[in-house]
Amino acid sequence: MAKTAITPTRADDYPEWYQQVIKAADLAENSDVRGCMVIKPWGWGIWENIQRVLDGMFKDTGHENAYFPLFIPLSFLQKEADHVEGFAKECAVVTHHRLQPDANGKLQPASPLEEPLIVRPTSETIIGAMYAKWVQSYRDLPILINQWANVVRWEMRTRLFLRTTEFLWQEGHTAHATEAEAREETMKMLDVYADFAENYMAMPVIKGEKTAGERFPGAVATYSIEAMMQDRKALQAGTSHFLGQNFSKAQGIKFQDQNGTEQLAWTTSWGVSTRLIGGLIMTHSDDDGLVLPPKLAPKHIVLLPIYRNDEEKAAVLPYVQSLKKELEAQLFAETKIRVHIDDRDIRGGDKVWYHIKRGVPLRAEIGPKDIAKNGVFLARRDTGEKAGVERSELVATIAARLQAIQDNLFQKALKMREENTRTIDNLDELLAWFTPKNEKDPEIHGGYALCHFTENKEVDALLKQHKLTIRNMPLGLEDVPGKCIFTGQPTSKRAIIAKSY
Amino acid sequence: MAKTAITPTRADDYPEWYQQVIKAADLAENSDVRGCMVIKPWGWGIWENIQRVLDGMFKDTGHENAYFPLFIPLSFLQKEADHVEGFAKECAVVTHHRLQPDANGKLQPASPLEEPLIVRPTSETIIGAMYAKWVQSYRDLPILINQWANVVRWEMRTRLFLRTTEFLWQEGHTAHATEAEAREETMKMLDVYADFAENYMAMPVIKGEKTAGERFPGAVATYSIEAMMQDRKALQAGTSHFLGQNFSKAQGIKFQDQNGTEQLAWTTSWGVSTRLIGGLIMTHSDDDGLVLPPKLAPKHIVLLPIYRNDEEKAAVLPYVQSLKKELEAQLFAETKIRVHIDDRDIRGGDKVWYHIKRGVPLRAEIGPKDIAKNGVFLARRDTGEKAGVERSELVATIAARLQAIQDNLFQKALKMREENTRTIDNLDELLAWFTPKNEKDPEIHGGYALCHFTENKEVDALLKQHKLTIRNMPLGLEDVPGKCIFTGQPTSKRAIIAKSY
Numbered sequence A, B: 001m002a003k004t005a006i007t008p009t010r011a012d013d014y015p016e017w018y019q020q021v022i023k024a025a026d027l028a029e030n031s032d033v034r035g036c037m038v039i040k041p042w043g044w045g046i047w048e049n050i051q052r053v054l055d056g057m058f059k060d061t062g063h064e065n066a067y068f069p070l071f072i073p074l075s076f077l078q079k080e081a082d083h084v085e086g087f088a089k090e091c092a093v094v095t096h097h098r099l100q101p102d103a104n105g106k107l108q109p110a111s112p113l114e115e116p117l118i119v120r121p122t123s124e125t126i127i128g129a130m131y132a133k134w135v136q137s138y139r140d141l142p143i144l145i146n147q148w149a150n151v152v153r154w155e156m157r158t159r160l161f162l163r164t165t166e167f168l169w170q171e172g173h174t175a176h177a178t179e180a181e182a183r184e185e186t187m188k189m190l191d192v193y194a195d196f197a198e199n200y201m202a203m204p205v206i207k208g209e210k211t212a213g214e215r216f217p218g219a220v221a222t223y224s225i226e227a228m229m230q231d232r233k234a235l236q237a238g239t240s241h242f243l244g245q246n247f248s249k250a251q252g253i254k255f256q257d258q259n260g261t262e263q264l265a266w267t268t269s270w271g272v273s274t275r276l277i278g279g280l281i282m283t284h285s286d287d288d289g290l291v292l293p294p295k296l297a298p299k300h301i302v303l304l305p306i307y308r309n310d311e312e313k314a315a316v317l318p319y320v321q322s323l324k325k326e327l328e329a330q331l332f333a334e335t336k337i338r339v340h341i342d343d344r345d346i347r348g349g350d351k352v353w354y355h356i357k358r359g360v361p362l363r364a365e366i367g368p369k370d371i372a373k374n375g376v377f378l379a380r381r382d383t384g385e386k387a388g389v390e391r392s393e394l395v396a397t398i399a400a401r402l403q404a405i406q407d408n409l410f411q412k413a414l415k416m417r418e419e420n421t422r423t424i425d426n427l428d429e430l431l432a433w434f435t436p437k438n439e440k441d442p443e444i445h446g447g448y449a450l451c452h453f454t455e456n457k458e459v460d461a462l463l464k465q466h467k468l469t470i471r472n473m474p475l476g477l478e479d480v481p482g483k484c485i486f487t488g489q490p491t492s493k494r495a496i497i498a499k500s501y
């Protein structure tokens, strides 16, 4: 068996492989604060690209950014009953605003607040309270605002990027004069998320509606995009909520319509988070470490100068620097090519593996022999292909090469999903598929099962028992009459059933 | 007296004028959470530009971004004695991680934390704890990291942008192998801030060292940039701290040097915040509202189509749209010209004043008559100049026109500062200058006094009594022997004395 840079491999221990990929790529690590992570520069570089692209998409669809308070008064959360029930169990509560030494000189919380403040787990209530002030007339609508922020949901079991107590996200909050407009916005932003996931993250997703039990607390309808990871589990990668008039009612977002009649506004909210980075890692990475889709890679190509003495160095370095400038003058996906020169004084082999583990899409080794041929020795991270490439050809084709990697990653992920998606009409078959052959050392198994189903409490219990979840009811499916795989009731509704993160 | 768009004027009531400028420009407003502001889209657009430019400057000086936790364990704060003393009185303290209904169904904080968490007022301690893990050898140094984040310092008296309980900022945190390197970094970032303030905000600043009493809690030396507002008060606009080995000692940031000897690292930190927006407002705005330096304006120019009927509309709108595209293809300060078309169906006069109050640098009215001359009617926000300009000339000169506004704003602010800066060697003269002629309705008075001084407790009390502060000891001043203006002690040290925000 070939030695891999990451131990264990995906097949050996997928969850541990995930942690080791993050460590080897230096993306993030746990902090001393329970459940809170530190995002390191290479991981942050990915998030910066995610932010830049999504922010452009939000602006292109007419949204503006703003910023609302970190804290939410306890009474605000209570205004929407379902909402508070959904978040009460995982709130960080600020109760004091000062520290004071006790008799032993140990600092203790002092100056209790009259009303406790909640560190925002999401901002519907605090933003809604502002919208209520801003909206008087139909002329004040729609409000189309997004915020980039940190949020806190207290988690007992955390995993880097996938589930952390503090995480970073964007939350869009819009208010509209009509139900139709708010529903259109909900679907538009779901489409933006799917577009981003597929065309930037190279991560195929299934758009669909969540079941009632999986709705956002307080929403009328929740839609999600679901991606399949390499262990065949589903990852919810983004959600868009149609909130109806629930939050408008709770917060008093009212307006005079064109006839002078008072109406409640219709609102939506939608968000994606640093969890996307977890999805990106698990979709593309391999047993040698991180693999990055070029459109989101902090660097597109790393140039590795090779020399054995000062004389060679004097020839190689200027060549590499001028190549960097030439490459940076090229565009890929509307941004300048991002080039890094790694001139550290470490062993060549270590340096190559360093960049493999960090997932840099292209790697060019450049020594005296390459320069003699006026070229570079180029390696592709996704396929491992290596070949000498003439300098001017590299410059001319760099964008096409990156696009080829981007496309390959998407196609590979799509193929994986298609190979592991089944239409299943029989409960035994479903359960067998999701049962590992060896419980003690479970192999990667299961996938997406597309099944007829009806929603009810008994089904929930059965799903829980088998650690299965209803991911969503895919949009745009043909209506096919059938029987619920759990209850036998006739239905034409179908959903994706999967294990999930 | 001419009617102004802002009431009161600067001369009438400067603090209230400031609030009204923010309101009229729709930059921000107070939220329902005491001391926390909502930054609205126009205000956020300024912050986005500040972030974009500064982030580029940080990267050009070798820094990378990362992200550290929002929460700091109480015990971490206590490790540096001066540090905790500086922040204990203004901490938001998280004590519980759940809400639970009481007997009356009212939610109460539940599940107390074993150790309270502080919402970060600054991150030296939590970041230092990570650096201690990351640094083993001199090869791991320097660490040059910046973070964009929200921070919380509990404030009793708040003012939009200038002093809020939650604010947004960047905090750079670096660790170095030598004192010289850390000192060099401290000064380098002070220079970056001064460059940004003067060349992007068009706000002249004085770089200098803070007195011991005004140092950042835990720092060995603190440097600041100080700007003069139009009421002649000083605003501290950015600080850069040389932390020596204080935080390294407290957190154990140790490394093996080239000789294998264990050493403590030398650290720095430096930050600017949303307070800059307050400084920007107060430096340039006038009695008609906000005036924006073009380099940071969310929009450089607004195009106002003018038509009285559908026929005129059909001629004007395409003209305006094609002009927008042409302008957007031009560059100013390395970014595309930011053009907004305001085609709202409101009165022309209201629309013009709307954009005056929001400080858009250039305003072009375009109606059938202008189109007949193939031009626009152009107005400059800073000087109020208006003139017809031929279309192709506007496109060709837009960048130069914006630069002229940028330069004019800087020169105006510089002149104001120079006219209101005095070298003073006599205490009576100093106090007279800082005493309003009418205590009940104080006029704008005072400015910057450059005085010889020595630091001691009695001087502090005297300063406090007269509401004066030592801003900083300007860098690069010639050594001039003299006597402390307060104590008469001989000294060659000189400082800027001013009222301040």
Ligand SMILES: [Zn+2]
Pocket: A097, A098, A111
């Ligand atoms: Zn207090």
Ligand SMILES: [Zn+2]
Pocket: B097, B098, B111
């Ligand atoms: Zn708990």
